[in-house]
Amino acid sequence: MSHQVKKLTERISLLYGVPDECCIYLLEGSEGALLVDTGFGITDIYREAETVTDLPFWVVNTHGHGDHSGGDMYCDTVYMSAEAEADVLDAINLNKTKLSAETIAEMEKNLAGSAFRPSFITEGFTFDLGDVQVETIEIPGHTAGDLAFLDRQDRVLFSGDCCVKSMDILLVVPQALTLSAYLASMKKLQERRGEFDWLCTGHDQTLMPASFVDDVVSCCEKILSGEIPGEDFELPAVFGDTKARRAAYRDFSIAYRQNRLV
Numbered sequence: 498m499s500h501q502v503k504k505l506t507e508r509i510s511l512l513y514g515v516p517d518e519c520c521i522y523l524l525e526g527s528e529g530a531l532l533v534d535t536g537f538g539i540t541d542i543y544r545e546a547e548t549v550t551d552l553p554f555w556v557v558n559t560h561g562h563g564d565h566s567g568g569d570m571y572c573d574t575v576y577m578s579a580e581a582e583a584d585v586l587d588a589i590n591l592n593k594t595k596l597s598a599e600t601i602a603e604m605e606k607n608l609a610g611s612a613f614r615p616s617f618i619t620e621g622f623t624f625d626l627g628d629v630q631v632e633t634i635e636i637p638g639h640t641a642g643d644l645a646f647l648d649r650q651d652r653v654l655f656s657g658d659c660c661v662k663s664m665d666i667l668l669v670v671p672q673a674l675t676l677s678a679y680l681a682s683m684k685k686l687q688e689r690r691g692e693f694d695w696l697c698t699g700h701d702q703t704l705m706p707a708s709f710v711d712d713v714v715s716c717c718e719k720i721l722s723g724e725i726p727g728e729d730f731e732l733p734a735v736f737g738d739t740k741a742r743r744a745a746y747r748d749f750s751i752a753y754r755q756n757r758l759v
């Protein structure tokens with residue numbers, strides 16, 4: 498199995514096709530490229546990216562969840578926040594437990610000689626792709642180590658799972674911060690709305706309008722003020738505490754915990 502590739506813009510390719518996996522993006526500048534997230538690790542994503550671009554490329558993680566970072570093991574150096582490292586290492590091991598013996602054997606073969614190591618980046622770290630500069634923005638919330646990546650030339654923000662329309666925005670995962678902390682990060686993005694018109698999100702497979710950030714901010718504010726009450730729902734047992742709430746607003750939904758608002 499390998500990923501399908503779709504051109505979203507002149508510079509941005511989407512690698513997709515593995516069920517439940519994140520969107521994997523390859524952003525190409527004139528001198529270098531950036532691979533945003535690595536998927537489950539079922540395939541050697543580094544080799545696949547090499548078939549899409551002839552440019553040297555960096556690899557980044559928006560955060561450490563296994564559907565975004567499982568393929569890190571095929572890469573020598575992966576740039577991520579320090580807070581994401583433990584999640585990434587957990588994810589690689591957890592993904593292995595879910596796979597068939599045959600797939601694991603294939604992975605182990607691919608992995609022989611892997612020199613994976615995380616390289617930690619913080620707010621403002623910039624990747625120079627030649628005619629494109631990509632800036633790192635810290636947006637903790639969905640996890641403590643969430644990063645967004647801003648391509649100022651194309652006015653696109655790679656937002657990971659912090660803004661997603663095709664599934665719940667998840668603040669119920671064990672690594673999530675409070676709704677208020679998440680809202681602070683979304684307001685930070687809102688303050689920079691003048692710098693981007695589009696989002697490449699963690700799971701939507703299409704460019705999303707940047708106004709989505711405004712809707713997310715409004716939704717969180719309305720939950721905190723009580724204007725949107727939300728509805729109880731039960732999470733699967735794997736989440737530990739199964740009690741959660743869901744609020745729908747405009748054309749998206751967010752799952753959160755009533756005891757983790759502030």
Ligand SMILES: [Zn+2]
Nearest residue numbers: 560562639658
């Ligand atoms: Zn996630």
